[in-house]
Amino acid sequence: MNFRQTTLYCFLLIPLLTSAQTSLQQNSAEIKLGIKKLNTVxxxxxxxxxxxxxxxxxxxxxxxxxxxxxxxxxxxxxxxxxxxxxxxxxxxxxxxxxxxxxxxxxxxxxxxxxxxxxxxxxxxxxxxxxxxxxxxxxxxxxxxxxxxxxxxxxxxxxxxxxxxxxxxxxxxxxxxxxxxxxxxxxxxxxxxxxxxxxxxxxxxxxxxxxxxxxxxxxxxxxxxxxxxxxxxxxxxxxxxxxxxxxxxxxxxxxxxxxxxxxxxxxxxxxxxxxxxxxxxxxxxDWKRVEGGERIGELINMAEHDFNIDNPAASVPNLVSILTALEKLKDTHWRTQKVQDVKELIASAAGLWFESCSSQPIQSQNSIVNITSQILVQTDTPIQLKSGNPGDSYTLLKKGIIKNIKSGSGKEGTTNPYWLAEEHPLGMYTIPDEALIGYPENPPLLQTTFTFNINGKDITYTRPVVYKYTDQVRGEIYQPLVIAPPVTATITEKAFVFTGNASKTIQVQLKAFNTSPTRGTVVPKVPPGWDVKPAQINFDFISSAEEKTIQFTITPLGRIESGTLSLSVNIGTQIFNRGYKVISYDHIPLQTIFPLAEARVERIDLITGGKRIGYIAGAGDLIPEALEQIGYQVTILSENQILTSKLSEYDAIIAGVRLYNINDHLNIIQPKLMEYVDNGGTFVVQYNVNNPLKIQNIGPYPFRLSRDRVTDENAQITLLDKEHDVLNYPNRITEKDFEGWIQERGLYFTSDADPKYSRILSTNDPGEKPNDGALIVADYGKGRFVYTSLAFFRELPAGIPGAYRLFVNLITKNKTK
The missing domain is CATH 3.40.50.10320 (LmbE-like)
Known part of the structure; x- marks a missing residue:
């Protein structure tokens, strides 16, 4: 066996991958379909x-x-x-x-x-x-x-x-x-x-x-x-x-x-x-390729002779096809079809093999301990070629797993290639354009296996992955992650300051190096800000250690918004990455290393009230954004809405697309309207117009359209400058709409009952003004607000004017 680690990188030699697969195990029908597909060029x-x-x-x-x-x-x-x-x-x-x-x-x-x-x-x-x-x-x-x-x-x-x-x-x-x-x-x-x-x-x-x-x-x-x-x-x-x-x-x-x-x-x-x-x-068909007629004949023979009860009988025919393919002058179809037929040979022969790391995450340049397993499940005679002098062969025994241990180190990390650099709006920055087209990173570590099958040496590669058993989901494969030695993860994407008071910033340090690692974390802030201490030392004994460190940041005098960034200094090496895991059952675990940085923003902001109830919709970060400025946010379940005393909340907010996804709205909506009637403030964020779980979102009729304003710099006209939501507790002007990101809003309201006040108007260039982005109505003693403005994007990004306006929406002037 010639067993080594290599980097899959050359687009000209290997087709673009769709996943970091382990050994393909095709059934007889799939093998037959694959043989048929060999005949199509x-x-x-x-x-x-x-x-x-x-x-x-x-x-x-x-x-x-x-x-x-x-x-x-x-x-x-x-x-x-x-x-x-x-x-x-x-x-x-x-x-x-x-x-x-x-x-x-x-x-x-x-x-x-x-x-x-x-x-x-x-x-x-x-x-x-x-x-x-x-x-x-x-x-x-x-x-x-x-x-x-x-x-x-x-x-x-x-x-x-x-x-x-x-x-x-x-x-x-x-x-x-x-x-x-x-x-x-x-x-x-x-x-x-x-x-x-x-x-x-x-x-x-x-x-x-x-x-x-x-x-x-x-x-x-x-x-x-x-x-x-x-x-x-x-x-x-x-x-x-x-x-x-x-x-x-x-x-x-x-x-x-x-x-x-x-x-x-x-x-x-x-x-x-x-x-x-x-x-x-x-x-x-193969007539299009010089020298392809014989290949077509061989494939027809393999298809004709295929025994669905004994796919292994097709191995000799498939090996003959592989030999003929390797002689083709057409490098494009030779590369594609050689790869296809090699996998068919392995499947037909019942040959299974994979390489797994002992740990899910390894530090770059550390030794990755790898176990490779090989199994032959048919009577096909297969020999494993070793990497020893003389290239000796070992006959594999049917039904007996062969285990091989090895180790390797690797430079670089597995951070997605399109996220490796900062980028402007609209375009990823990819210095190595040879990577463009790849759906994900080529495997950073993979193993090479050479088998002698039917008298022919055939070489395969497999990515090194991590495998474990979950008590509920069973056997799980996930990509092997190569990490920086130490990461520094800032807890938020943006930190909002509402005055000159200091704020404590927590940073999660995580070690991936298997050997003791010492270093310092050094923060950098924009002009006009102060950070203490100037650096923090760390000393990790082994991998998997974590510790939380804290910096205190204070806005001083004339300040500018900007970026807080961290550098992790280990000897002469400098690292600047955090650690983020995305976990859903329907996709492989995704691990990335974003830049260790966050936006810092000082906002001229007055808040009112303290307790907010939040009904989760399709998913947004509004609760975390409100906690940044001092609110106590409680995520409300349907049961809490029905059984608790809602009057203890200064405002209740519906998460984005709540009315598209929550099947219990017909039950909880009356209770929410009762809360408004009794003096509460209820703010509903955007929903799409179809499908809606209930049609009557507010106390008075309105419809949702497909209208939207996509230009984040579109002109805003304040239609009712004296309305409370533009004056209490913060005075809102057109300047508050500067610096917004991605869009103004989406799925604006239309045909709103006259009892609603239309607060602002906006439009994309060349279009007529639209007044459906924000409507407000008094109902009983309380206030109902519907907004199509893209607060779910603006608040997590730390946009000052968006914070000021949103605070006004959830703060009712109780003196009136």
Whole structure:
């Protein structure tokens, strides 16, 4: 056995990965389907803007029925959306949605790719989108993926105009069309041609659709019925599509299985139009590859001779196919098909092998203790090649696990490559552009196994992972994490000061080094701030030690908002990373090392009241933000709302999208309205207009529209400057709307009863003013507030004016 650690890095030699898998264990039906797929040398690339934009039914049809190599290029990772399962936002939400996409691809059989574009939230047209996205860089990324993937057809989800319904959607169609031509032009991005060749797809088409009241299909378009049952899988592609789409759990996209006819429509965009079939004039068998005819014959023989009760009998045929493939001059298809047939050989032979670390997290440059296990489960004679002088072989015994111990160290960390650097709005900063396209990091540590199977040496690689047993979930695999020696995690993303009083900042130190580690943590603050002490020493004896340290920060005199940052000094080395874990059962554990920094902001703010009740919605960080400025926040359950004395709360706040997700609203809503009637203040944050659990959100009627203002710098007009919510306890002016992030608001109200006061008006450039972002009504002795303003983004980011206005919304002037 030649056993070593290496870094998977070269895109030209190995296809882009969709997951850090251990040994693939395919059943007989999957092996047979894989043999059939060996005979197809065609590829298709689907391109859109976000996770969930892809047509999973079409992807599964292309990958499993047409047996094309199929990919989905999502320009973004969905970073700007909302989260229905937790409170992660922005980059953290992008991490979750990346893994959800990978789970979807493992279901539908396609591969996953990304550009460096960031989803910055809703935009209304491509012009607005390209003000934030660097169009040329994203086009470059798309061309890079096309030149590597070499699709025969490119399919877009959206058109280039307003029918796309979202500026990023239409921008993705523009990128797709331009990349279709640019990938074939040696004058476009010529630096890529050192590693890839120009590529011209046969055609690019738009996969038209009928949903959301927007029907872009027509009977004169190319039609394809993909509602086909696959007997090897026991499902049709509508069922597979539903399973794939249901992986998008953070978006609440659980889907019912569709069965039977499924018509897809396609309109030509560029290239050679298709008249009767999406794949016409595309040679997708081995005749397209020089020297491929013999390979096709061998694959046909393997398919004909395949014994579903004894897949191991196909090993000799598969080895012959591998030998023939290795002689091909076409490096693209040789690379792809060699990888595929090697995995089929292992599966057919009942060969299982993996490499696991003894610990889930290891410090960079420390020794990783690795156990590799190998098992042969058929009578196929397989020898393990050693790395000893003379390259000796060991015959593996059927049913007997062979264990091999080893150790290795590795530089660097497993922090996601797109989060390694600070980045501007709209674009990740990725210094090493060879990484672009990868859905996640290439494995930092992996092992190489060489087996002699049917007289042929075959080499495999497997990532080093961590495996453990959970009492409820059973055997769990998760990625091996390589960490800095010591991390310093600041407890909040932003610290808000309401005066000149000092605030204690807690920092969680965590050691990952297995040997004793000494060092200092040194804070740095913006001009006008004071921090004490100037440094704190630490002394860890071993890994897994943790300790909490504290710094005191004080605003002094003339101050500026800015960034608190920490450096961890160990000898001559300086580290500046924190530690964050994202854990959900439906995705692998995600561990990242964000920069050890936080925003510090001094706000001219008067607060009123102290006790706040909060009803959790889809997930946000408003409670933590309010605690920053001194409020006592209690998360209220449905039972507490029904049985406790709500009058003890100065205000009650509904979390974002509460009225979309809480099935008990018909029971608790009367109690909340009673609380308002008796003098309470109830603030409801944004909801989408469909579906709503109840229709009457407030004491008087109003509707929710799809209107929104996406320009975070859009002009604000105060319509009722004397209203209490603009004057008590803080005087709100237009200046308070400066510095907001991502958007003003979303799903504004409309058709509000005259009893509501409309407080402000705003609009995107070129649109008419909209007064539905904030409405307030007195009801009985209390106040009801509905706001579509994006407080769930602004408060955690420490935006001063957003704090001032939100405090006013939850503070009723009881002297009136």
């Amino acid at each position: 065609g590829s298709a690339l689907y391109l859109a803007a976000h996770p969930d934009d892809e047509n999973t039914r079409l992807l599964s049809y292309l990958a499993k029925e047409k047996k094309f190599r199929t990919g989905y290029l999502s320009l973004t990772r969905g970073d700007g959306g909302q989260n229905l399962i937790g409170n992660e936002q922005s980059e953290l939400l992008g991490l979750i949605r990346t893994q959800e996409l990978l789970a979807a691809r493992r279901t539908d059989g396609a591969e996953q790719f990304f550009t460096r574009a960031i989803d910055f939230g809703f935009s209304k047209n491509p012009q607005e989108t390209f003000k934030i996205w660097d169009k040329e860089l994203i086009l470059k990324d798309a061309v890079w993926v096309i030149r590597k993937f070499r699709p025969d057809i490119i399919i877009t989800r959206f058109p280039e105009d307003a029918r796309a319904g979202h500026g990023q959607h239409s921008a993705s169609a523009i990128i797709a069309r331009e990349a279709f031509s640019a990938a074939a032009d040696p004058k476009r991005f010529p630096e890529q041609l050192k590693q890839v060749e120009v590529w011209q797809a046969k055609r690019i088409v738009w996969n038209t659709a009928n949903f959301g009241g927007n029907n872009t299909t027509s009977e004169d378009q190319l039609k394809l019925d993909i509602g086909i049952f696959n007997p090897l899988l026991g499902k049709d592609y509508g069922e597979i599509a539903a399973e794939s789409r249901t992986n998008h759990k953070s978006q609440g996209f659980g889907s019912a299985r569709q069965r039977g006819e499924g018509i897809e429509y396609f309109a030509p965009v560029a290239g050679q139009p298709a008249r009767i079939d999406l794949f016409e004039d595309i040679i997708s």
